[in-house]
Amino acid sequence: MSRPTRRVTIADVASYAGVTKTTVSRVLNNKGELSPETRARVLQAVEHLGYRRSRIARSLATDQTFLLGLIVPSISSEFFTEIARGAEDAAWENEYKILLCNTEGDWDREEGMFLFLEDIQADGIVVCSPRLPEDRLMPLVEQFQNVVVVNGQGIAWRELAGAIETADAEGMQLAVNHLLASGRRNLTYVGGPPDARVSTERYLGFVNALEAAGYAPNPAWHTTCHPADLNGGYQAVRQLKHVLHEIDGLVCFNDLVAAGALRACAELGIRVPDDIAITGCDDIQLATLVHPQLTTLQTPKHEIGALAVKMLLERIGGQRKHETIIIHQRLIIRESAP
Amino acid sequence: MSRPTRRVTIADVASYAGVTKTTVSRVLNNKGELSPETRARVLQAVEHLGYRRSRIARSLATDQTFLLGLIVPSISSEFFTEIARGAEDAAWENEYKILLCNTEGDWDREEGMFLFLEDIQADGIVVCSPRLPEDRLMPLVEQFQNVVVVNGQGIAWRELAGAIETADAEGMQLAVNHLLASGRRNLTYVGGPPDARVSTERYLGFVNALEAAGYAPNPAWHTTCHPADLNGGYQAVRQLKHVLHEIDGLVCFNDLVAAGALRACAELGIRVPDDIAITGCDDIQLATLVHPQLTTLQTPKHEIGALAVKMLLERIGGQRKHETIIIHQRLIIRESAP
DNA sequence: CTGAAAGCGCTTACAG
DNA sequence: CTGAAAGCGCTTACAG
Incomplete structure (x- = not known):
């Protein structure tokens, strides 16, 4: 149909708004002081031209992809899908996206996922790996900069990774x-x-x-x-x-x-x-x-997911406020054991 | 631990091998004529320096991400996981990767996945959408350049998308x-x-x-x-x-x-x-x-997945050899109906 | 409050 | 068979 229409870039927005790319970038990122008028004009131009920032160009410039991997052993279980929702919610709030990686509990696939996420330059990984033996998990975690492990109880991650464990x-x-x-x-x-x-x-x-x-x-x-x-x-x-x-x-x-x-x-x-x-x-x-x-x-499955990405984001930001978070469970009494 | 070590780039490889970036790029992409010695020297440098090409920089330069989205309504069903395997196999063969997107059959999530894949600049999408009504699916497909629809029977995609349908x-x-x-x-x-x-x-x-x-x-x-x-x-x-x-x-x-x-x-x-x-x-x-x-x-679930990405790859390559592929089933006689 | 310019790490015409 | 250089679309010191 329509020939490959040229992408509308930040330069287009800039010239339309009568400013420089620098300024456009600033309003896009909410950085620095901008006069309200300029900001408005830029936003208007963005709107008018239907501009959408290129994630790729941004990634190249900032060395961040805003992509997070979530590795789970199963996706047909509500336990993990709830964690995933929590993770997605927390990620979205911070403009990150979650790549859901299902390993089916297969160890090789799990290693494969780490490689995949590395290749794709994900900014971080939260991994729910209830079964992968420590000696296979550890090297993966070491190799990758930012990771948070959910329920890797009993493994001493030291500084290598953040950990979330249920009590x-x-x-x-x-x-x-x-x-x-x-x-x-x-x-x-x-x-x-x-x-x-x-x-x-x-x-x-x-x-x-x-x-x-x-x-x-x-x-x-x-x-x-x-x-x-x-x-x-x-x-x-x-x-x-x-x-x-x-x-x-x-x-x-x-x-x-x-x-x-x-x-x-x-x-x-x-x-x-x-x-x-x-x-x-x-x-x-x-x-x-x-x-x-x-x-x-x-x-608290949703919370576990959300906490995991928050911890991950801290690590990505270089903070590491928490090394390990312990999650407590609550007894809910119903009919099967009154 | 180790401070953020600078990434090894194509320039490092080039200087180590005593050639230009152009040449390195050529051997990496198997393009153009190269003297065997040069190629060997470059490869050796790559090996020696542990160079890994940046997917992001490459994407920016080529406008391709080598990422394909596979949208499925469920991932706990063997039917779709088999399709996914087929898709992954075909994708890998061509250096593409599959992003598996599970919608849980939720229409809004399905639309969300299209947006996500667009944002991430996936090169194409194969969508298994047995339920999303035509009037919601159509606009999504139109908007996105390259898509192949699996089992969208009865919908006239025309040129908009490739189609794979079981008979x-x-x-x-x-x-x-x-x-x-x-x-x-x-x-x-x-x-x-x-x-x-x-x-x-x-x-x-x-x-x-x-x-x-x-x-x-x-x-x-x-x-x-x-x-x-x-x-x-x-x-x-x-x-x-x-x-x-x-x-x-x-x-x-x-x-x-x-x-x-x-x-x-x-x-x-x-x-x-x-x-x-x-x-x-x-x-x-x-x-x-x-x-x-x-x-x-x-x-033939695996085959359906593989065919879908092959069709998609054709479209991405601008070929469109097939508009629609019909898959035939075979009767397997066992005990429940001898 | 706003710009000019360099840089991120690749690829690709264009030359030779 | 190999290079020099521009370009992909952003961001970010550095100036003013």
């Missing part, structure tokens, strides 16, 4: 204490994938809370889910079938697992919460959609 | 004819979301095939799923409960729906394929994981 053990304690307070004594943990750092942390919290109260977990009941989703939880609890009558509390790795547990119990004719109380973790929407509704630990 | 009606015909040939007479279509163009197309194919053979669908049996996933299929077939004994063939919108149908039948004590034969569509992995395994239509 998993503490959260589990909340859940366990609640169950104990309501008279439950025979609890077991329905864990996530054994290689997930968060799952280990949660298990530790579970055990500690139990022992602090003078009880101990029954190793024979211990079970894990992989993947940690609805079906995983369902299968895990089905496997507990023959001992389920001895148990009166299931502390689940997350809400999906808990929902699966719920389904298994229903099938096995076990009443929740009468026979067994069940707690989840994270408080995703599903928690209130299942029957009975889940007692769970609320993880 | 849905034809595929359905294959399925229906197979069921008829195996003696089934009382078939019904378990549809996808009513606003999904593909679902309508498939329904048309279903009806036509039936009528061509002298039969007609029973409108009372017609049902749709939203969303078109496992649970959707399950619910849809449960609703057919009271008429299910009159039906001997379920032609499902896709494999997920078919798997849901399978589950519902199992629960209702209906034997597949003895009482009812079931066909799916797309041939995702799940098709062979369920029991009985699904007879289905194989859609």
